[in-house]
Amino acid sequence: MFRNNYDNDAVTFSPQGRIFQVEYAQEAVKQGSVVVGLVNKTHAVLVGLKRNAEELSSYQKKIIEIDSHMAIAIAGLASDARVLSNFMKQQSLGSKMTYGRPIPLDRIVAQIGDRAQTNTQHYGKRPYGVGLLVAGVDEAGPHLFEFQPSGLTHEMVACAIGARSQMARTYLERNLDKFEDCSRDELIQHGLSALKETLSQDKELTIDNTSVGVVGVTNGKKESFKLYEGQETAALLEVLEQRESAGAEGESMEVDS
Amino acid sequence: MDHFPGTWGRPRNDVYGAYDASYLQTTGPKAHTSSPAVTGTSVVGVKFNGGVAIATDNLASYGSLARFSDVKRLRSFGDNAMVGFGGDVSDMQYLDRLLESMDIRENYSAHGNMLNAKNLHTYLAKVFYKRRSEFNPLWNHVLVAGFDGEGEPFLSSADLLGTTFSAPHLATGFGAHLAVPILRRKFPEEMPLAEVTQEAAVEALKECMKVLFYRDARSIDKYSIAVITKDGIDLKEDEQIQGQSWAFAERIKGYGAQVV
Amino acid sequence: MTSIGTGYDLSNSVFSPDGRNFQVEYAVKAVENGGTAVGIRCKDGVVLAVEKIITSKLLKPGANKRIATVDRHVGIVSSGLVPDGRHFVSRARDEASSWRGTYKGPIPTNALANRLGGYVQAYTLYSSVRPFGVTAIVGGWDSEAEVPVDGQVGSGPKSGSGGKVEGAKAGGPGLYMIEPSGLYWGYYGAATGKGRQAAKAELEKLDLTSGNLSLADGVKEAARIIYVAHEDSKDKEFELEMTWISSVDGPTKGRHEEVPKDLLEEAEKAAKRSLEGDDEDEEDKGQGEQMEE
Numbered sequence: 001m002f003r004n005n006y007d008n009d010a011v012t013f014s015p016q017g018r019i020f021q022v023e024y025a026q027e028a029v030k031q032g033s034v035v036v037g038l039v040n041k042t043h044a045v046l047v048g049l050k051r052n053a054e055e056l057s058s059y060q061k062k063i064i065e066i067d068s069h070m071a072i073a074i075a076g077l078a079s080d081a082r083v084l085s086n087f088m089k090q091q092s093l094g095s096k097m098t099y100g101r102p103i104p105l106d107r108i109v110a111q112i113g114d115r116a117q118t119n120t121q122h123y124g125k126r127p128y129g130v131g132l133l134v135a136g137v138d139e140a141g142p143h144l145f146e147f148q149p150s151g152l153t154h155e156m157v158a159c160a161i162g163a164r165s166q167m168a169r170t171y172l173e174r175n176l177d178k179f180e181d182c183s184r185d186e187l188i189q190h191g192l193s194a195l196k197e198t199l200s201q202d203k204e205l206t207i208d209n210t211s212v213g214v215v216g217v218t219n220g221k222k223e224s225f226k227l228y229e230g231q232e233t234a235a236l237l238e239v240l241e242q243r244e245s246a247g248a249e250g251e252s253m254e255v256d257s
Numbered sequence: 258m259d260h261f262p263g264t265w266g267r268p269r270n271d272v273y274g275a276y277d278a279s280y281l282q283t284t285g286p287k288a289h290t291s292s293p294a295v296t297g298t299s300v301v302g303v304k305f306n307g308g309v310a311i312a313t314d315n316l317a318s319y320g321s322l323a324r325f326s327d328v329k330r331l332r333s334f335g336d337n338a339m340v341g342f343g344g345d346v347s348d349m350q351y352l353d354r355l356l357e358s359m360d361i362r363e364n365y366s367a368h369g370n371m372l373n374a375k376n377l378h379t380y381l382a383k384v385f386y387k388r389r390s391e392f393n394p395l396w397n398h399v400l401v402a403g404f405d406g407e408g409e410p411f412l413s414s415a416d417l418l419g420t421t422f423s424a425p426h427l428a429t430g431f432g433a434h435l436a437v438p439i440l441r442r443k444f445p446e447e448m449p450l451a452e453v454t455q456e457a458a459v460e461a462l463k464e465c466m467k468v469l470f471y472r473d474a475r476s477i478d479k480y481s482i483a484v485i486t487k488d489g490i491d492l493k494e495d496e497q498i499q500g501q502s503w504a505f506a507e508r509i510k511g512y513g514a515q516v517v
Numbered sequence: 518m519t520s521i522g523t524g525y526d527l528s529n530s531v532f533s534p535d536g537r538n539f540q541v542e543y544a545v546k547a548v549e550n551g552g553t554a555v556g557i558r559c560k561d562g563v564v565l566a567v568e569k570i571i572t573s574k575l576l577k578p579g580a581n582k583r584i585a586t587v588d589r590h591v592g593i594v595s596s597g598l599v600p601d602g603r604h605f606v607s608r609a610r611d612e613a614s615s616w617r618g619t620y621k622g623p624i625p626t627n628a629l630a631n632r633l634g635g636y637v638q639a640y641t642l643y644s645s646v647r648p649f650g651v652t653a654i655v656g657g658w659d660s661e662a663e664v665p666v667d668g669q670v671g672s673g674p675k676s677g678s679g680g681k682v683e684g685a686k687a688g689g690p691g692l693y694m695i696e697p698s699g700l701y702w703g704y705y706g707a708a709t710g711k712g713r714q715a716a717k718a719e720l721e722k723l724d725l726t727s728g729n730l731s732l733a734d735g736v737k738e739a740a741r742i743i744y745v746a747h748e749d750s751k752d753k754e755f756e757l758e759m760t761w762i763s764s765v766d767g768p769t770k771g772r773h774e775e776v777p778k779d780l781l782e783e784a785e786k787a788a789k790r791s792l793e794g795d796d797e798d799e800e801d802k803g804q805g806e807q808m809e810e
Contacts, residue, residue: 005527011647012528015521015539017546019647100379101406104370114607117600123645140369144577151600155580156573173574220407317670327671350668354621357667358614365586365610367775 010120010127021127022120025149028129032075034162035062036194037133037144038172043184043216043223044135044142046073047191049162049198050209063213067092068224069102070136071213075162076149077129084112084132105136105143109153117151131161136225137217160194168194185239188212192240205240207233289393293345295319297330298475299432300341301465302400303440304410304425305458306451308486309402311339311412312462314470315494316477317346323477331481333490334360338374338403339483340381343429344417345396352395355384374403374411374485378421386419394418398429403485410450425450428465431473436465455484467498471506528644540648541641544597544697547650551596552583552755553712553746556654557739558692558705558725562732562763563656564776565594566739568712568747569756584760584775588613590623591657592760592773596710597697598650605653608636621667626657626691630701638699648697652709655695658762658771661688690762712746719745732763736776740784741791748792757785 006012007020014020035048048062060078065071066088074081088108095103112132119125132147146159158179160168171194179190191212196205210233215225228236259265267276295317302311317325330342332353340356342349356377363372372380378401388395398416405411413423426440443461444453462482470476478498484491506512520526526539533539554567567583584594585606593609595602612632616624633655640648694707706720719742723730730738736759743757759781765771776784 011645013540013543013547013647013650015526015543015546017543017548017550017650019650098380098383099372099376101372101376106366107370110603113600114603117604120600121604121640121647138370150598151603155577156575157577158575169573169575176574325671329670346670350670353670354617354668358617361588361614362610364589366582367586 009123010125011123019120019150022150025127025129026131029076029131029149029161030163030165032077032130032162033060033062034160034165034168034195034198035073035075035133036158036160036165036168036172036191037073037135037146037156038158038179038187038191038194039135039142039144039156040179040182040184040187042142042218043187043214044137044144045184045187045191046071046133046135046211046213047188047195048073048211048213049195049205050211052209059209061211063211063227065213065225065227066108066136067096067102069138069215069222070105070108070134071215071225071227073133073135073211073213075131075165080128080130081132084115084128084130087115088112102138104138104140105134105145106155109134109145109147112147113151113153115151116147116149120151133159133161135213136215137222142216158194160198162198164198164200167197171197184214184216188214188236189240189243192236193243196240205237207231207237210237212236289391290345290396293348293396295324295346296475297328297343297346297349298473299428299430299436299469300330300343300398300400301428301432301436301440301462301469302341302402302412302426303444303453303458303461304412304450305453305455307410307455308404308484309339309410309412310455310458310462310482310484311341311400311402312466312480312482313341313343314466314477314480316475316479318475321474323475326477326479329481329494331483331492331494332356333483333492334374334377334403335363335371336489337485337487338372338377338401339485339490339492340377341400341402341429343398348395348397352381352384352397352399373406374401375405375413377401377403378411378413378415382415382419382421385415385417389418400427400429402483404487408487425453426461431475432465432469435468435472439465439468455486459484463499467501470498470501471503529640529647530642530644538641538698541698544648544650545652548597548652548697548709549711549713551598551651551710553708553710553716553743554583554594554596554654555708555716555720555739555742555746556594556656556692556694556704556706557720557723557730557735558656558690559730559732559735560690560728561767562658562735562761562769563592563690563692564732564735564739564759564761565592565654565656566743566757566759567594567596568710568743569758570750571754571756578756583758585609586760586773587629587655587657588617588623589772590660590762591626591629591655592762593653593655594760595651595653597652601650602653605633605637605649605651609633609655612636617667622664623660625659626655626693627703629657630655630691630693630695630703634695634699634701636699637695637697641698650697652697653695654704654707654709655691655693656762657691657773658764659688659691660765660771661686662765688765690764708742708746710746712743712749715748716742716746732761732767736761736780737784737787740781741788744785744788744792757781759784 006014010021033049033051037046050059052059063073064085092103127149134145144156146154158172212228216223300313313330317328394417428436466480480496481494520539525533529540552568557564587609613624692704695701705725708716759776762773763769
């Protein structure tokens with residue numbers, strides 16, 4: 001790795017108009033374990049791959065509930081994510097308190113985006129070293145947003161961030177057309193399939209390293225955010241396995257070609 | 258000659274004793290507004306099957322003086338929410354600006370997620386409660402009309418103390434005493450909302466406005482009425498009370514010219 | 518004199534010996550890579566348009582708006598670092614809101630541009646901040662009609678003092694472009710971002726100074742110009758986003774709104790048609806057939 005004169009802080013432009021500190025912060029996101037998010041007409045789903053430091057240690061939390069209508073999945077510095085999630089929880093609670101309304105997703109995403117931007121324009125601050133997937137429902141239906149350390153936010157149909165997430169994104173792009181009209185349970189399976197794509201040869205999805213979060217709204221009726229972890233994911237993973245073995249002949253043909 | 262204008266017009270010290278200036282003291286607890294100045298009187302609202310109707314007269318009084326006679330005390334918020342203001346008019350103007358800036362903020366993004374009448378009411382009640390807790394109340398009693406999150410007709414009140422109250426028909430100020438009994442007779446408790454038509458609700462409001470004009474000395478015969486339905490707000494701001502008959506007043510002391 | 522290696526380009530607010538602030542110039546570089554944005558000041562309104570390069574298939578189509586509403590009557594589109602653009606817009610909204618707090622009415626577009634110019638300039642003054650990596654186009658319509666004062670509840674006295682000049686014309690369209698240095702000018706037609714050169718060339722052909730172009734035609738021209746400006750990066754897909762602000766008696770009633778879907782699609786179709794015409798023979802399609810030279 002080489003240093004240059006323009007990467008000491010986030011308040012210096014390079015001659016090409018780049019801000020290296022921000023770009024380096026994006027790298028921190030790629031070090032985090034992968035998380036995947038996707039939406040259909042009624043639901044938003046987050047799935048994450050949890051890492052443990054060693055065999056006997058616990059697993060790092062990947063999905064954080066912000067409110068009953070919204071959650072985030074994180075990749076990168078977990079402590080930065082905690083700062084942001086605490087902020088989001090406060091804002092969400094504030095909206096419920098003053099207006100009796102769950103905070104609209106685009107609103108809260110814009111708020112963390114603005115916060116992150118501030119860190120890239122003022123000396124003495126550093127960009128957040130975490131990327132987020134924000135999933136939830138509001139009056140306008142289900143949403144999925146990607147948040148980056150630069151303060152850039154995008155509304156997505158599906159997204160994956162973190163280590164080896166390119167594999168997941170390839171899966172998502174390939175199956176993009178199937179998401180919108182699929183069922184809640186199918187959407188979860190698509191998420192898990194995308195997650196599985198990122199695993200290295202010796203790894204597999206287990207009830208210990210898999211997190212699944214679902215939130216939805218069907219005909220105006222809200223389904224509060226539900227986090228599946230540990231034993232609760234067993235059934236979901238079982239379905240995944242069945243699907244894979246069943247689809248092994250039919251589907252893998254085109255995938256492998 | 259007394260050269261101090263501040264003492265002019267005061268009771269003479271040599272006759273009435275020294276003026277008691279104690280109430281003018283500059284020390285002691287800080288005092289904010291302790292009474293309204295220019296005021297609007299009653300607001301009346303009725304829910305019906307498919308929306309809410311709400312009315313106020315167009316008068317702003319300065320004490321007992323009918324000071325401004327074309328004041329609009331019904332203010333719309335978004336496409337189907339309405340606030341009717343009773344009480345201090347300058348505080349109402351402040352709240353109107355507050356709601357205006359909130360409306361602008363809400364419309365930064367164009368799609369969905371508008372605040373409904375229920376959200377608005379929750380917010381206004383919080384503003385009132387905060388201000389009264391600072392002992393600096395906004396001297397109003399408002400009715401908020403429109404729809405709630407489920408799309409049902411919504412009507413609720415909030416006052417200067419932050420008190421909230423909700424009912425199928427509501428009235429503030431003098432109306433709470435004079436209009437509510439009329440509305441309760443017309444729309445008894447056991448009558449389901451589905452049976453209350455828009456026409457009946459509007460008719461009842463007109464009746465209430467008339468009775469209020471008869472008996473509320475701080476009212477005027479010009480009024481505003483709004484009907485809020487899913488299609489939007491139908492606001493009329495220059496209505497005249499129809500079919501008055503003052504015959505009843507003939508032999509009642511306090512009305513018109515009195516001989517003894 | 519070159520900037521690199523001299524050390525004069527490592528900190529904001531530092532002049533080089535020949536009087537330049539390199540950090541500001543580098544910020545301009547960030548803008549030059551952004552999607553093309555244009556604004557056209559028409560006789561009865563203002564159009565804003567931006568080319569949004571689709572960086573991923575996974576982006577939700579039609580979401581991720583890049584033109585923001587400020588108050589009710591002003592829109593801002595920017596090119597460059599998108600989060601900086603959002604910071605800029607957020608400041609604009611604060612300015613508009615504080616103006617209302619003081620003057621009880623909407624902020625005139627020129628006053629807003631002035632305040633924003635001042636704000637952006639302040640970010641060139643200190644080594645503790647970096648300049649804005651955006652060039653922003655601010656478009657607005659100042660009401661030509663009498664607007665009620667915020668919180669106004671009646672019509673006031675029917676007779677008495679007034680002080681208004683009878684027949685004096687007030688309000689109208691406003692279009693300003695603010696650069697990373699804080700410099701801003703008023704424009705008839707403004708363009709920034711990657712395809713600004715092509716866009717400017719097209720704008721200059723429109724004869725905007727005579728003030729004859731109608732808003733409806735402006736919408737079509739803006740769409741066409743974005744398509745022309747996109748020619749150089751044809752391999753990338755893009756989405757066209759357009760908003761407009763009409764006069765008080767026009768289609769948006771003085772408000773800043775998205776151009777309705779059917780109009781947008783019509784304008785896009787016409788834009789594509791005129792480009793195809795360019796490639797084959799010089800077909801007649803309004804102004805600006807010849808692309809270059």
